[in-house]
Amino acid sequence: MVWATGDLQNPAEVLHESVLKKWTLAQQSNKPVFLIDSADIQNKTVTVNKKFNTFQFKCTTPDFVFAVSNHYLWQARDMVVDSVTMRKALISTAFNPIHKDFFEVNDFTAKTIEVMSFDFPGVAYPYSHLTVVDGRDQMEYPMMINDNPTTTRFDGITLTTHEVFHQIFPFMMATNQTKYAFMDEGWATIGEWYISPIIDSTIVDDYGMDRINSDLGKDWDTPMITNSTELTKSLFINSYPKPALTFLYLWEMMGDSLFKKSLQHYIITWMDKSPTPWDFFFSMNQSCGMNLNWFWKAWYFEQGYPDLGIIGINRLNYSYTVTIKSIGNKPVPVHLTATFADGTKRKFTRTVDIWKNRNITDVIIDTQQSITKLELGDVYDADVDKNNNVLVPKE
Template structure:
């Protein structure tokens, strides 16, 4: 652009005096070097590049549970496909159970303290003062010829040295055998373990992180072998699983994948019910009833059965087993797939789970599929487990039970819907859109919390729809602001993961959809991201870039503010000045609390036309503006996070209009801006963000009343 000298000086003076309080508009500086340089693996548009690759790991596992001693024993054959362009000389394996091994880094580094009053349970957990021999017992690591492989263990990671370097395109197979003691989740906090029911002396096992599993090797950082401390979850490779689970013969087993031997483990009646369920779309069909479960509780079998499951293209495998389980299933028709939605639960979860659980699975599948891609797996299972919420491919473990007398309230329903929808939703993020949970918790927890909230808005409008909204973040900023960490912070070092990993990213998606991009454009862009990266491994930069590339909106300021920093939205209406033309047709009334200022409109001077020959109709403009009220509004950014201005104007006849000003209004000055609005009516009041769309933490300064 070329300016004449005079115009340039005027423009420079405007920018200088507007920004003199702040030397550089930092929020609107591009992310630039904060994002990795695009390459053939990951493009500048955020899409996978033409050379993108990922490894594949297949598992064939046999596992058994000793129901008397609560010991899990397993053997596995692992087939590692090196699809990378690199030569590998060793493999890294995750040993997640070692997070509970004596001397583990979690317990050693936990900050502990004594309170004036503590429960026995709390002090036992606080000090780790329980009698439990934790961690994997590795019995053998061999190649396919049964020759021992060299390995060493560093806390929760095992390095296996390969006898011969594994070249690009090659496959390596090896075997492992192991065991570990399952733990009581009532005492020891963990994602897998068992729950004991003293009334009938039975156990329910929710089994997770139970087998040694390969670490991720990718184009971004090589081996993801960051130690598992407890909060940062998992980075895993896709592969195929063939798993045989041996348990007491009267157990019901639910697992990742499809059951291969139903005729051997189910009764004839249960097989008939299962066949019926596959054709039933309007309600759940009971496969294993409560009456049958109660009979199994009393007559404990001393024999065993092996349940055989297969799963393709999944990144993990989990299962649940108990003689206490009730099992129901319902077919869910999606545009390109029919899925069996299932619930598995003990009688202690009834009647709440019978009434609500499978329906919640179905609702999650339908809403998430409409926003991303059709659920590609054959089953989706919710398993009831006390005080738990954890996700795995095709199966999740969920709390929420009625009172002991069987009665439950709307709060119980809300708790169940929250946890089931959320954990089933994790099938999409990160089980399919396979982000690195160990490093970026918000990429699965935050995006999933957002879609959980969307599911509740669509299917459960009478339940709590606050959590995950911008409004839900205000309490963190008001009470814990100095301890907050940005979502880009590693999950293991965040003070409040509810804020950093879950709520803040979800709130951000709400602002992005409902205020900045609009619902239609956001939904198209979000679906683009999900489909580009399903069954692949996206990083934050990939998400940021896709959302911009698919929408034509520069969002660098937004990612910086919402994901790299913790400053809150707090915009104040500092001042409103009312202006009228000196010969205005509007006559101020005595009731108006704010009296108008008057200004004149002069003829446009000749020099303002420069080389143009056509002229402005000064008289017409003055005539048009005589009936207008002008309002110069000053907005102050008290919180530090730049934000769109969502405004509602109320006039003296009590009519209203709304207007949203994009956040770019702060691009010259992030502290204070003014903007003039003019109307045919006299303004009664102006409100900023009246519907809590932006997460403004202090709404006391959001309304200015003229009278």
Template sequence: MKLQKLKIVFLVSLLGYIGFAQEAAPTNQSKFDDIGYRRGNVYRSASGVPGPQYWQNNADYAIEAELDDKNNILKGKLTMTYYNNSPEDLNYIWMYVEQNRFTKDSRGTLTTPTGGNRYDGDVDGGITITNLSAKTSGNASSKHLISDTRMQVFFNEPLKAKGGKATVSMNFEFKIPAEGMDRMGQLDTKNGTVYSIAQWHPRVAVFDDVVGWNTEPYLGAGEFYLEYGNFDYKITVPYDHIVVGSGELVNVKEVLSKELQKRWEKATKSDKTTYLIAPNEIGNTKLTRPSQSGKTTWHYKMTNTRDVAFASSKAFIWDAARINLPNGKKAMAQSAYPIETGGNEAWSRSTEYTKASIEHYSTMWFEYPYPNAVNVASNVGGMEYPGLSFCGADSVGADLWDVTDHEFGHNWFPMIVGSNERRYAWMDEGFNTFINYYSTVAFNDGEYTSDVAKSLNRVMWFKWRNRESIDTYPDVAKGMNLAFTAYYKPATGMIMLREYILGHERFDNAFRAYIKAWAYKHPQPSDFYNCMENVAGENLNWFWRGWFTGTGNIDVGITKVIDNKNYTTISFINKGEIPMPITFRVTYEDNSSETKTLPVEVWQRQNDWDYIIDSPKKIKTVDIDPQRYLPDVDMTDNSWIRDK
């Protein structure tokens, strides 16, 4: 071969090698890869809906309890009917006995920092279980094992799969904590104590197709994961107490005077708050109660719910108004609060807030399923239970709206959509904080404001070296991080998804489909991801991976703008760990403007991208994310302004 020919071959080979080397350079594909194992099976479809053989177990409860307000003790008898719909026989079940959190040697107490936190609580409590009986088809068993806040109940004969039924009964008793970890307790007022009672009876844990028995101990930050069922509960209290509770009061004539029954009927037809017990009627039992001595039993029922809670006091002002639901049905908004908390800027507006919150979410996302929504002024700063919330008695104005709206928003997440709060706080707190934003914007023509969408306000935390990811379990997250990992960061992500990435129509279709598919069921994070992607028609692996499972940040910018004869080249850069579509507004020197979007796929190969504006007009400014939905950690290069 001649030398000249060898030179040509070498040159061609070299160019090929250079091209190959460039092609083999690392890309950003790993940021777009699948997140976790999201393949479907017979129980959970790859499209994000329950599969053809999806199952979950159920539990119905019949409870009779009595409040001893002299000794602050609640005693009760419980009968639970448990239905095993799973494909396997069960030799035992696990139940939660969460009043055992209030002991000095509970896991929750021992894992509370010495400086304390929100979940401080009494340590002289605990639950006593007696006369336990567990029966399937054979002889009853009394064998049980209590471990901290969990109780294992054994059967003498296995509970059969696919429809087997067991009956578990027991007596229980506990001292009502004065300080109940900001979840329950006692509020002393001049007219009597307000008892906020929650997590008050043994409840069965969830047995599912993902991990089997979910037995995480009750420590504090991690909330609940419970099966659905029907509740029939009776609460016996001193005759001068009012009991408000989850569900429907079914013995109205026995506990309310004829005058109160008339007022109740009036409230069911009123869009304005109506007093059942006015401030000047506190203690006037002749007006409000049929009985004038002894004890009275209040009987409530609630269907297809995870839990129930109640409050009892002789100090209540009590008011109500109807809730108008999209299908034409009605429900009742109620508030119960002591006279110290009343006033036009305080709890006198509670029912108005409750009504507005429930009506908004029912129209926007999924219709409210319960007959009542009750707000109780409590020693608890803010805690939700199905159909009933405890909110801080000292809350006023915007703070009272915020806590009321937030706690009732929880009826959608996790009361209707029954996610595992003890593992995935973001699936209830984050989603709820997200829907709270839109409810606040809508309330009373914008009377109150929300900064949830102002993502730039949280950039300092996003850059903090001790930050943690959204998927950090709530009981593991550092105290200073929990508000961000469970509430603000997931809510910010959901707002970005709706306002910046998918748009309203695609997002709303997908999120409503998720709620409808998993109403009264138990979704996992992968079910949420799959449902959103399938309905929206968008592969969002890059978003779930970057925003929900890591601690990376968004950092996009403009490096240069170059004028050419009949066009302009804008050079963009992605300096962050999370790729993001680029929505940008171009303003020309004639003050006309247009908004354009580059898809997220421009970052799959590399971290820089040139875009050509095919126009002879000179550009005056370029601005990324003009609505400021992105929490970009470096805004110094997000805008370009032509030098004068």
């Protein structure tokens, strides 16, 4: 069988009639159907019995890829990707049956496409199909993905959500992957972080924040705007976790609805037009109605690091004033957890815009109890020095 970017133009000429029948069936099924099962392979009833078969594909995507196998199973299902036009896409997987994890990949893929089309970013999947092929890589192509088998469900889910998200970034947008890796890898990373726990709620996926924190601000840690063609030591953090973290901070600051609306505006305005980073920054500024240049400048154009610290605490009757400083130049949100004498906890949040015009802020905590501990930071809060994140007040 041959799978490829684009639509097969001559299925009746190349597919065995039993596979052709199942293919038609899959196009009306919202559950995965085996188009090629082990019996088809054994009985040689996959393609028509000719010495040569020519598969013809038609596509309008910016790139083309194909896969060939004489022993892979093929599973496919159909799903609506646009609730207005009711347009559908065929979600298909081709894999070696010895790779047991791949029996679930069709479900992971369909769930990812559903979230992408209707929730985040909330833009209809652009193509007529998507085929995930069991290969030896972790690589995205238009309408196709080449993914290695995985040994854990965690890896299977996070790998699938990441590579599927690439269908929008870069392919729908046609951004330059080589030069501006953050413009697709950053989104694929946040897509992976957001969608994987929807598929399996036990997943906490953060790319190892401890290691990221220890890399941030090193002398080799260049600004994110550095062309990814430079292959610097910071290529990984600049392409994947750093941009994803900045998108998360903006998401929290704008709130769910405005962030998604702004992102949709960028996608719809710039799709197929090869936006540069500057187009992205200006488009987001325009669509959210805020000038975020202070944020883009600090995170994308400057060297430096994020570091928040608790620098003071004052008690007056039933009120504490906790002073927090942004010691680093990269703005991160404040997530302050206070523990009280009775063991209860309360969390105080200041979104990232708190640092737009200042580097010191106060958090007022009204309580009749004593505070026994203060701690800064959440899973995704980048911070190079955690020593100043905890304060145990002296009584």
